[in-house]
Amino acid sequence: MPSTADIVICGAGITGIASAYYLNKAGFKNVILVDERAPLTLTSNHSTECYRNWWPDASMLGLMNRSIDLMDELSTDSHNMFHLNRRGYLFVTAREDRVQAIIERSRRISSLGAGPLRIHRSNNDPYNPLVVDKLHDAPDGADLLLGTDSILKYYPYLNPKVVAALHVRRAGWLSAQQLGMLLYESALDHGLIFHTARVTSIDLEKGRIQAVGLDNGELISTPIFLNAGGPYLKTIGSYLGEDLPVVTELHLKAAVQDSLGVVGRMAPLLIWDDPQYLPWDEDDIEKLQGSDDARWLTEQFPSGIHTRPEGPGESQTILMLWEYQTKRVDPVWPPPLDDLYPEIAVRGLAAMLPGMKQYFSRLPKPHLDGGYYTRTLENLPLIGRTKVEGSFVIGAVSGYGIMSACAAGELITSHITGGPLPKYAPAFLLDRYDDPHYVETLDEQADGGQL
Numbered sequence: 001m002p003s004t005a006d007i008v009i010c011g012a013g014i015t016g017i018a019s020a021y022y023l024n025k026a027g028f029k030n031v032i033l034v035d036e037r038a039p040l041t042l043t044s045n046h047s048t049e050c051y052r053n054w055w056p057d058a059s060m061l062g063l064m065n066r067s068i069d070l071m072d073e074l075s076t077d078s079h080n081m082f083h084l085n086r087r088g089y090l091f092v093t094a095r096e097d098r099v100q101a102i103i104e105r106s107r108r109i110s111s112l113g114a115g116p117l118r119i120h121r122s123n124n125d126p127y128n129p130l131v132v133d134k135l136h137d138a139p140d141g142a143d144l145l146l147g148t149d150s151i152l153k154y155y156p157y158l159n160p161k162v163v164a165a166l167h168v169r170r171a172g173w174l175s176a177q178q179l180g181m182l183l184y185e186s187a188l189d190h191g192l193i194f195h196t197a198r199v200t201s202i203d204l205e206k207g208r209i210q211a212v213g214l215d216n217g218e219l220i221s222t223p224i225f226l227n228a229g230g231p232y233l234k235t236i237g238s239y240l241g242e243d244l245p246v247v248t249e250l251h252l253k254a255a256v257q258d259s260l261g262v263v264g265r266m267a268p269l270l271i272w273d274d275p276q277y278l279p280w281d282e283d284d285i286e287k288l289q290g291s292d293d294a295r296w297l298t299e300q301f302p303s304g305i306h307t308r309p310e311g312p313g314e315s316q317t318i319l320m321l322w323e324y325q326t327k328r329v330d331p332v333w334p335p336p337l338d339d340l341y342p343e344i345a346v347r348g349l350a351a352m353l354p355g356m357k358q359y360f361s362r363l364p365k366p367h368l369d370g371g372y373y374t375r376t377l378e379n380l381p382l383i384g385r386t387k388v389e390g391s392f393v394i395g396a397v398s399g400y401g402i403m404s405a406c407a408a409g410e411l412i413t414s415h416i417t418g419g420p421l422p423k424y425a426p427a428f429l430l431d432r433y434d435d436p437h438y439v440e441t442l443d444e445q446a447d448g449g450q451l
């Protein structure tokens with residue numbers, strides 16, 4: 001390994017790899033990517049791999065639209081090697097009293113640049129639920145289906161009490177591993193060097209980056225250091241004497257075999273948008289309520305449980321996710337898992353997909369995994385320079401790091417090269433926290449649009 005580099009990137013997750021790819025494209029030849037693990041094996045290996053441009057914040061929406069443009073281009077150029085689809089996200093509610101609020105929020109998001117909102121009040125309105133290929137011709141914006149009949153006509157497996165379904169169209173899923181490998185291998189072909197080691201120190205001279213120290217005693221001289229350390233962003237920042245304003249939250253997901261075919265295999269990502277109480281038998285409720293440890297299982301659970309079919313052809317796998325108990329914790333690997341999670345998810349999904357009840361007495365064997373959302377309080381990423389000269393950060397990409405990776409990698413490259421910056425760039429700079437008013441209003445911005 002050379003002892004000097006134009007840039008050292010710490011972290012070969014999707015953000016570090018996308019950065020390496022766009023830096024190479026911008027002409028940097030001597031880029032060293034350092035990771036103590038194999039590429040794409042930490043958080044980036046545990047996501048649900050979904051993407052959408054539907055965000056309540058204009059900067060996030062701009063970032064995601066750009067990232068989807070870039071993924072579309074990569075998909076065309078690679079014969080869709082990373083299986084990008086455009087199934088969309090379907091947000092479903094059974095509550096008439098929420099419909100007006102959904103319309104207003106959707107109009108607001110549409111006006112920020114997510115594409116038009118088409119409201120369908122009759123089941124004869126033209127609506128194409130599925131675009132299998134020709135992603136570029138797929139509809140933009142969202143279709144809002146109103147009325148049970150219109151919804152069940154296309155999604156017969158949903159709860160017959162459903163009254164509205166918002167189908168976000170510039171959305172779907174992909175193989176994060178294959179997207180990451182495509183970027184990684186292309187960067188290697190253009191001179192990227194990958195080095196297995198842990199970054200343990202960073203040397204400064206006269207307040208600017210001088211060299212990066214590794215656990216094996218090696219030192220790489222470099223004028224530019226990029227922190228792409230995922231859940232360890234803060235630790236790496238501390239080597240520069242910086243306190244990056246991020247926290248880490250544990251998030252789990254479960255995969256099960258849907259052998260009874262409850263979820264349509266061509267379904268979009270299905271999201272139940274209503275809070276709910278889990279369906280228990282009366283006997284169970286009595287027992288659970290009698291126990292201090294278990295009573296919470298009979299209390300109200302939040303909206304947002306989601307599922308999607310996973311895998312090609314004959315696959316019966318579905319993924320299930322629900323943030324019913326967000327735990328802010330320091331990252332440890334492997335992450336602590338919660339054995340109750342799959343049963344809670346199956347019961348929660350029954351509100352949207354009544355067929356799930358068939359699994360209550362015999363839960364399919366789950367595969368449970370998870371990782372950490374590394375995020376800022378307001379859920380906007382950190383992409384740009386830090387206080388130390390020559391030092392940059394890309395991260396705090398929470399539950400959207402896969403979908404944003406391409407635009408984030410492109411953006412950090414523009415920061416490093418001094419290239420033109422898009423309109424959304426300032427919103428992601430670390431120095432936004434220098435504004436006391438911004439810091440005071442962080443709580444008000446807490447929605448962040450995260451699922």
Ligand SMILES: Cc1cc2nc3c(=O)[nH]c(=O)nc-3n(C[C@H](O)[C@H](O)[C@H](O)COP(=O)(O)OP(=O)(O)OC[C@H]3O[C@@H](n4cnc5c(N)ncnc54)[C@H](O)[C@@H]3O)c2cc1C
Pocket residue numbers: 010011012013014015016034035036037038039040041042043044045046047048049050051197198199200228229230231232236251252253369370371372373394395396397398399400401402403404
């Ligand atoms: C359950 C779950 C579901 C998710 N679903 C989605 C989704 O549907 N769509 C989406 O877009 N995103 C999703 N995400 C989020 C997404 O997975 C993350 O935002 C993304 O993977 C973060 O990538 P990263 O490169 O920043 O971090 P990582 O992938 O964690 O990479 C960081 C790398 O830095 C390395 N590193 C750290 N410290 C050091 C050091 N000192 N020296 C050397 N190397 C170091 C680590 O070894 C690691 O390889 C989900 C996440 C979870 C947990």
